Amino acid sequence: MESCVELPMDKTSPLPIPDDAVIFSMIQPTGVIHLGNFLGAINTWKQINDKKRPDQKIIYGIADLHALTIPKKDYSSQLKTNRMEAIATLLSCGINPQVSTINFQSMVGGYHTELFWYLSCLAPLGYLNRMTQWKDKKSGDQTKERLGLFAYPVLQAADIMIYKGTHVPVGDDQSQHLELTRYLSERFNAMYNVDYFPSAKTLYSKSKKIASLSNPSKKMSKSSEDRLSMIYVTDSPESIREKIKKAKTDSISDTFYFDPVERPGVSNLLEIVSGFQQKTMKEVEKDVSQLHDYRSLKEYVSDVIIESLAPIRSNYTKYTNDKSYLESVIQQGYESSQEIAHKNLTDIKKIIGLSNDF
Ligand code: TYM
Numbered sequence: 559m560e561s562c563v564e565l566p567m568d569k570t571s572p573l574p575i576p577d578d579a580v581i582f583s584m585i586q587p588t589g590v591i592h593l594g595n596f597l598g599a600i601n602t603w604k605q606i607n608d609k610k611r612p613d614q615k616i617i618y619g620i621a622d623l624h625a626l627t628i629p630k631k632d633y634s635s636q637l638k639t640n641r642m643e644a645i646a647t648l649l650s651c652g653i654n655p656q657v658s659t660i661n662f663q664s665m666v667g668g669y670h671t672e673l674f675w676y677l678s679c680l681a682p683l684g685y686l687n688r689m690t691q692w693k694d695k696k697s698g699d700q701t702k703e704r705l706g707l708f709a710y711p712v713l714q715a716a717d718i719m720i721y722k723g724t725h726v727p728v729g730d731d732q733s734q735h736l737e738l739t740r741y742l743s744e745r746f747n748a749m750y751n752v753d754y755f756p757s758a759k760t761l762y763s764k765s766k767k768i769a770s771l772s773n774p775s776k777k778m779s780k781s782s783e784d785r786l787s788m789i790y791v792t793d794s795p796e797s798i799r800e801k802i803k804k805a806k807t808d809s810i811s812d813t814f815y816f817d818p819v820e821r822p823g824v825s826n827l828l829e830i831v832s833g834f835q836q837k838t839m840k841e842v843e844k845d846v847s848q849l850h851d852y853r854s855l856k857e858y859v860s861d862v863i864i865e866s867l868a869p870i871r872s873n874y875t876k877y878t879n880d881k882s883y884l885e886s887v888i889q890q891g892y893e894s895s896q897e898i899a900h901k902n903l904t905d906i907k908k909i910i911g912l913s914n915d916f
Pocket of ligand 1: 597624768
């Protein structure tokens with residue numbers, strides 16, 4: 559069985575997700591999201607939200623425990639703001655809390671971290687040591703290295719497994735973490751001789767890897783210090799035009815086509831257009847075939863982004879001004895996710911031998 563599935567672009571096709579699926583994903587609360595988060599993940603979350611079938615369960619979370627893996631001094635008020643902004647962003651992007659549960663990981667944190675412990679007892683150190691995100695983020699100085707950052711992928715597996723998640727929509731950079739999740743599900747089932755945890759499938763959008771605007775050989779990343787490398791979904795039209803104008807391209811030719819190896823900058827811009835318009839690359843190439851200079855291409859790309867983000871931008875102002883609505887969304891999300899997590903953890907403890915029904 560395929561463990562990774564790419565979702566169709568066209569809005570009318572049904573999604574390859576079964577009726578009894580539990581769809582789960584999370585995002586870290588690191589402020590407003592950028593185009594990579596949006597096109598790689600949140601737009602897919604919305605697509606799934608909009609096509610939800612009656613027996614499917616959808617849970618989208620703000621991974622606020624994960625936000626602590628790189629500790630920062632005097633961070634608590636910033637974290638508080640970031641958490642609120644993250645919820646407002648999800649709502650602004652069109653996730654409907656009447657359809658999908660939206661929660662804060664820390665509110666159901668006891669369940670996630672308890673399962674994290676059980677999985678930690680099964681997770682091989684060598685496997686975690688090979689994780690590319692660990693290799694990228696670790697400082698190399700063992701006196702400063704933290705267990706939380708190293709063990710983070712096991713908590714991510716627990717996030718998914720506590721809800722018995724079957725389908726996880728994420729961008730390309732999460733693929734290794736999803737492989738670990740499948741590995742730990744198998745290990746648990748084999749260890750306790752049960753068929754309890756499903757093997758969670760990775761769901762990708764067509765734009766699973768959006769590159770940095772200033773350095774298209776790297777992914778667009780919130781941890782970059784270069785403000786020109788990313789566009790936030792709430793950026794003003796002027797800021798979007800400026801960033802696209804300065805985006806790195808090439809001087810290969812004045813016709814524009816998709817070739818990520820030879821022309822990574824141009825291809826990234828076309829990828830962004832394709833993601834927003836939900837058009838195939840062939841269609842996008844056809845649309846830009848009459849443009850013959852970078853100025854026109856960049857204006858075209860800016861127009862597409864500005865127009866697509868306009869509703870998100872105005873929704874965002876509306877939601878951040880309505881704190882009591884945000885609180886009600888969170889309370890409702892807490893109650894429904896807590897119910898599932900509680901039931902599953904009770905079953906898991908029974909399987910492990912930690913129940914008192916002697
Ligand atoms: P985070 O917060 O870094 O990113 C959130 C989502 O955005 C996707 N993404 C991208 N997609 C395409 N191009 C890019 N340049 C790009 N940058 C980010 C990510 O793949 C992700 O889907 N570890 C996770 C949060 C997490 C989680 C989970 C996810 C915690 N527990 C359980 C799924 C299931 C993270 O840090 O995502």
